[in-house]
Amino acid sequence: MPLGSVPVSPLRDVLYPQSVAIIGASKDPTKRGFRALRQLQDDGYAGAIYPVNPKEAEIRGVKCYASIADVPGPIGLALVCTPAHTLPAVIELCGEHGVKGAVVLAGGFAEAGEAGKRLQEQMVATARAKGVRIIGPNTSGMFNTHQACNIAGFAHLKKGGVGLLSQSGNMALSLVTEAQANGNIGFSTYIGIGNEADIQFHEYLDYFADDENTSVVIVYIEGLRQGRAFLDTLRRVSHRKPVVVFKSGRTTAGRTSAKSHTGALAGDYAVSEGVLRQAGAILVRQSDQILAVAETLSLQRPLTSRKVAVLADGGGHATIAADTLTEHGLVLAPLHQTTQQRLAAVLPPAAAVANPVDVAGGTDADPTVFGECARVLLEDDAVDGLLIAGLYGGYGVRFAQSLTESELATSDRIAELSRELDKPIVVYSLYSNLYADLLPAPLSRLRGAGIPVYGSLELAVRCLLALAEFREARGKPEGERVAAPSQRQAEFARVLAACRNEGRTVVLEHEARSALAVAGVALAQSALARTAAEASAAFNEMGGVPVALKIVSRDILHKSDVGGVALNLRDEEGVAAAFAEIIKNAAHATPEADITGILVTPMAAAGGVEVIIGVVRDPSYGHVMMFGLGGVLVEVLKDVVFRALPLSAGDARTMLDEIKAKAILAGVRGAPPVDKDALVNLMLMISELCTAFPEIAELDLNPVRAYARGLAILDARILLDADCIGISAGGRLQQE
8 A cells, every 4th residue: 555655653564464363263253263363354354364273273264373483474463362361471472473563352451450460561561572562451452444454343344534542342332333324434443442551542643643544533532541642642633633532531520639629620521621622632522423523524624614504494493503503602604695685586585594594495396496595605705614404305205206306416416515615514404314224315315425414403513513623623833832931930949949848738828929929920919927916017018908817827728718817907906806816716727737827918909800720730631720710619610621731822812711601701791801811921820830840739829800901819829749849748738
């Protein structure tokens, strides 16, 4: 197969094997070592097949070999069907015989406990010493339809351009079965990830990027061991090919060990959703959307923008389509006046010719009018894509069989228009059906011509959205990142040294404020008072403006919970009294707490919108930032989004636009919009700080009060990782 100038993946020889050895081949039809051999023969695999079994002379007419050392020719891929305990020796023999890759089916490795983990490590060490790449272990296998190499045990595969990468064999089987019922979708390569003992998730993704037979990739993820490497690879691949991701585990609870608001809200799925989308993944939340979204992306060009026209043959479908498009973030394109006039010329007076277009019975007797209306809409330069919704394709069923021929001609015309005008078309028809052989002929004709047809309006709209998301993913700059850390972060290094010397993981608030200020974050004046007299003196130095008092302690993180906050103090006597009250409250609530002092800060100006900006170090993705509505109810509202660090300005702006309450940031009930530029700058500064200091485990700025001009940070909290700063558990953190 000539590759021309196409990049060649290091895994190509493994996944396009020129020969296959089946170690543990069998005559038992229930065994994988038999079924794989039979499938290779049935599919017409052109390479050499070498069954290996010392007890058999031949299987299905193919000569058997007692050992892989006896195989006379080179081996591209070995399918290993033997038990786990045999694998180190088997892999060593494979390496000595020059085998490039091995698919290890057996379980009983790292997923089975310490003994299995040691066995897996021994196998991988042998493989690396001998130059053998391992798929698995504990994998469902792989197939490559373009090589007719199917050792996954799936029958009746259709060759196509959809690559499949899955951590679940059953999920892969579900998608393959659905594709077979659909009849219009074919696969290129499938890989069952297994334990990732050797080849890692992101390496497979790189393979798909380079594979000339793959146009779109489906990825099913349960968890990522090397999340950062996967994100970096995804960012590159999504510029070239659409990557459809289904991430399971949406109901996983937040981490119970988290001590900050950000940590408590950073559940696995919430973080994954944000960082995967940031890297260019097209995320689907429903399993029955996966294949349809991939199919549409493989058949249709990306949307140039989110502006779409709707062509419907009923007011109900037109209205529902408009609602669904809007709910999915697509836009009803404003039609030019000339477009509406052209539509009115071919439709009855009752027709609605503004988007969404309702033909109002104008196609009942002549379905070819659908084709003319589609042409008019697609020729409008304000329209970048078309959704056809209603009973199209079933006119011969609904009205008269004689209309079927007109519909067939119209289907041809619609497909031609999509190619001619280079704009995507997706069809929702109530006569569509999952099973291809039950589709009315006009819908089969559309599908055969590459126009996606679905029996769900919501699914059709989701597929259109995917076309817009892919265009947006390709438009993201790969290298847009903030500048390298600067000397101004030396203050935080000093704070880290103090924490290390004192054996604590809590950065006290006055230290956090000082370090953030030096890093470029604008903060109000503050002073640490250790006595009531010092607090009163600080009040006077701040000009006698109303102040807030907050307890500072390595053992108290949520200050208001222990009566550690006093607000709006307006005179020396009030400040002194509040100081004494806070000390008394803290002593009662946490008698063993180490009290450093009381922080005195001016009260923030009224108004504005309270938001939270936080960072937590995810075990898979590294540092991730959270943004959302802030204040004391942040963990109740949970209106937050996440992105991986380092953050770009574009990343930060999309975070502002993705929270459910984004309208509040734009100003409601006469309030002015908040200063988004100031928020973005703050987020970038925090990104730079946390990227420079991996010791930061969690950081909260909550609340940050965003005004029409500028910000006020009301509280700052930073927690350090004990291992990173080289101390014991330390900090005596109050358990909550």
